[in-house]
Amino acid sequence: MKPIHEALAEVLPAFRPRGVERVSLLEAAGRVLATAPRARVDLPPFDNSAMDGYAARAADLAGASPEAPVTLPVVGESRAGGDAPAALPPGSAMRIFTGAVMPAGADAVVMQEDTERAGDAVAIKVAPSAGRHVRARASDLAAGAELCAGVVLGPGELGLLASQHHAQVSVYRRPRVAILSTGDELLEVSDAPQPGKIVNSNAYALAAQVREAGGEPWILPNCGDRLDAIVELVRAGLRADVLLSVGGVSVGEYDLMSQAFAQAGVTQGFWKVAIKPGKPLSFGVKDEVPVIGLPGNPVSAMVTFEVFVRPGIRQMLGDPQPFRAHGRVRLAHDHRHRTGRTELARARLSRVEGELVADLRRLQGSGSLPSMVGVDAYVVLAADQEAFAADARLPALFVREQAGSPSHPWS
Numbered sequence: 001m002k003p004i005h006e007a008l009a010e011v012l013p014a015f016r017p018r019g020v021e022r023v024s025l026l027e028a029a030g031r032v033l034a035t036a037p038r039a040r041v042d043l044p045p046f047d048n049s050a051m052d053g054y055a056a057r058a059a060d061l062a063g064a065s066p067e068a069p070v071t072l073p074v075v076g077e078s079r080a081g082g083d084a085p086a087a088l089p090p091g092s093a094m095r096i097f098t099g100a101v102m103p104a105g106a107d108a109v110v111m112q113e114d115t116e117r118a119g120d121a122v123a124i125k126v127a128p129s130a131g132r133h134v135r136a137r138a139s140d141l142a143a144g145a146e147l148c149a150g151v152v153l154g155p156g157e158l159g160l161l162a163s164q165h166h167a168q169v170s171v172y173r174r175p176r177v178a179i180l181s182t183g184d185e186l187l188e189v190s191d192a193p194q195p196g197k198i199v200n201s202n203a204y205a206l207a208a209q210v211r212e213a214g215g216e217p218w219i220l221p222n223c224g225d226r227l228d229a230i231v232e233l234v235r236a237g238l239r240a241d242v243l244l245s246v247g248g249v250s251v252g253e254y255d256l257m258s259q260a261f262a263q264a265g266v267t268q269g270f271w272k273v274a275i276k277p278g279k280p281l282s283f284g285v286k287d288e289v290p291v292i293g294l295p296g297n298p299v300s301a302m303v304t305f306e307v308f309v310r311p312g313i314r315q316m317l318g319d320p321q322p323f324r325a326h327g328r329v330r331l332a333h334d335h336r337h338r339t340g341r342t343e344l345a346r347a348r349l350s351r352v353e354g355e356l357v358a359d360l361r362r363l364q365g366s367g368s369l370p371s372m373v374g375v376d377a378y379v380v381l382a383a384d385q386e387a388f389a390a391d392a393r394l395p396a397l398f399v400r401e402q403a404g405s406p407s408h409p410w411s
Contacts, residue, residue: 001274004342008308010269011283014290015312017172018241024168025161028153030214031171032318036149040164042138047102049078051133054093054115054122055106058130069116069123078103093122102134109133150320172318177215177309178237179206181246182230182257183296186222201369202246202301206294209305213313215242230260238264238289241316244309247296249280257293258282266291274383276343277366278304297366303344303378306399329358329379329396335388337364337381344378346371349402356402358394376400 002010020034049055056072064070072093078085080099088094088105096102096109108128116123147164148157153171161169179202186200187193200222207217218240223233230248237243248257249271261268266284271293273281277300282293292309294301306324314322329349337343347358358379363371377396381388388394 001272001279001341002270003274004307007270007273007281007283008311011290011292011308012312012315014283014285014288015242015315016288017316017318018175019173020170021173022168022170025158025166028158028161028169028171029155031153031169031174032151032320033148033153034170034172034318036146037161037164037166037169039141039143039145039147040166042143043141043163044135044137044139047137048080048135049096049098049100049102049109049133050135051109051111052097053110053112053133054124055088055096055103055109056093056124056128057088057090057106058108058128058132060091061108061110061124061127064124064127066125069125071118071121071123074117074120074122076103093124107131107134152319172316175215175241175313175316176218177210177242177244177313178218178220178240179203179210179244179246180220180223180230180233180237182223182225182248184224186224188222202294202296202298205298205302205372206244206246206305209302209310210313213310214317214319215313225256227256227259227263230256231263234260234264234266234291238266238286238291241289242309242313243286243289243291244305245291245293246301247294249282249293249295261291261293273304273308274341275304275307276337276341278307279341281308283308295366298369299346299372300366302372306378306397307344325398325402327356327396327398327402328393329356329377331379331388331390331392331394332357332359333390335360335381336386337388339384339386342383343381344397345381346375347377347379347396348374349376349398351402356396358396376402 061070075092077095078100079097084101085103088103094103107130110124110128114126181200181203185197187197189199203219210217220233220237223229245257261284266286269283271282272279278295280295281304284291294304311322346361349356361371377398380395
């Protein structure tokens with residue numbers, strides 16, 4: 001059996017970007033730029049006011065204070081979106097609003113709170129320095145600068161791109177991920193219950209994982225334990241960018257995936273990884289399409305997807321940091337496990353006195369779907385250690401945002 005790190009080192013190079021597409025900004029959230037555009041305009045595009053107040057020359061207000069205000073005549077106003085203001089004569093002030101163009105000659109803005117208006121004049125009670133409350137042209141960004149290279153596009157990045165008149169951007173294409181489930185026992189979700197049969201829940205769970213990772217799931221029809229039918233569906237699934245099979249990779253008489261992969265021309269890599277749950281995991285490649293044989297047990301399939309497939313999909317999307325966040329957590333109670341394989345134990349997290357505390361789910365079996373509900377993290381239990389004491393600090397892979405207080409931070 002391969003250790004997890006060795007298996008990952010073999011799998012991830014097969015997951016490469018599959019081309020580039022142009023998308024609108026409204027479709028670009030969560031994507032990674034394939035080519036970084038450049039700024040088309042200065043930001044801000046002109047000197048403007050950061051406050052409502054009065055534009056003036058700092059030299060005209062030297063020595064102003066609440067006890068000895070300087071009174072200046074007010075000549076016009078500048079408002080956001082209005083016509084360009086006239087130049088400011090020496091020894092005068094101009095009413096100005098946030099975001100409005102600074103008049104030529106003015107080099108400072110005095111906040112409205114530091115003034116007292118009286119008809120056509122204003123008494124100014126502070127002595128601003130040059131540049132006070134002025135957003136200078138190009139002080140945030142100069143035209144020609146490269147934008148958002150190598151980052152996942154979020155609200156801030158998309159807002160910046162919009163400010164630069166980029167209505168569309170070039171991003172890596174979302175990989176299409178085929179999901180093939182095999183087994184005579186499988187029912188469709190809409191079928192009536194039958195003795196000895198189970199619903200193919202794996203297809204729905206994995207499709208959700210694919211979509212969360214940024215891929216496009218393609219669920220192939222359920223397939224019974226017939227080699228010729230499995231081979232046909234494997235060949236169909238190889239038209240996708242990634243092929244996931246579910247079940248049939250163990251050593252039972254009806255575990256036919258290895259034969260099907262071989263007949264479909266898949267070059268087999270490894271089979272079996274020292275991970276729990278999920279030991280019977282296989283990996284191969286056909287014409288640059290990564291082929292992952294996931295175990296059939298629901299928890300095993302979801303956990304191995306998280307470890308081996310999700311970072312690959314993120315790589316295909318161009319994500320420079322394809323792995324989940326990880327850290328250390330404190331065990332809430334004693335725990336034991338069988339040695340021999342590294343175990344990823346499902347846990348709920350809470351934050352106690354600033355520290356993340358992991359409450360391992362009571363059911364840790366590979367077929368226990370309820371144990372996957374509300375999971376925050378997989379706590380890593382070393383393969384060579386049987387007992388773990390309460391309060392032990394252990395590594396964990398966070399599959400949700402880190403737990404925190406249920407109230408907002410402004411209480």
